[in-house]
Amino acid sequence: MGAVGIRKEGTLVIASNVVTRHPTPSAHAEARVTKKLNDGSTIYVVRISRKEKLCLARPCKSCRTTMRNRGVKRCYYSISENEYGVLDLTS
Numbered sequence: 001m002g003a004v005g006i007r008k009e010g011t012l013v014i015a016s017n018v019v020t021r022h023p024t025p026s027a028h029a030e031a032r033v034t035k036k037l038n039d040g041s042t043i044y045v046v047r048i049s050r051k052e053k054l055c056l057a058r059p060c061k062s063c064r065t066t067m068r069n070r071g072v073k074r075c076y077y078s079i080s081e082n083e084y085g086v087l088d089l090t091s
Helices: 029-034 061-070
Strands: 002-006 012-016 042-048 074-080 083-088
Touching (some): 012 029, 029 042
Antiparallel strands (some): 002 012, 074 083
């Protein structure tokens, strides 16, 4: 799982999931990349299977809250090879 963030001024930042002993949302790629962003940023989240196919990467509730609180305006995430989702975080 990986995430790319684009700051409002166009700077790219990246993060990936971190393996921890105890599962925690703060180890998720989208939560980690959000720490590097500012108001008005956009995040792209993808999950790639071992067979190199795009899989569902919809951010969890905790990550959505973190992104919203940080001022991220939109998040695009993979669903499958031919489909993606969009979260509008401004509302």
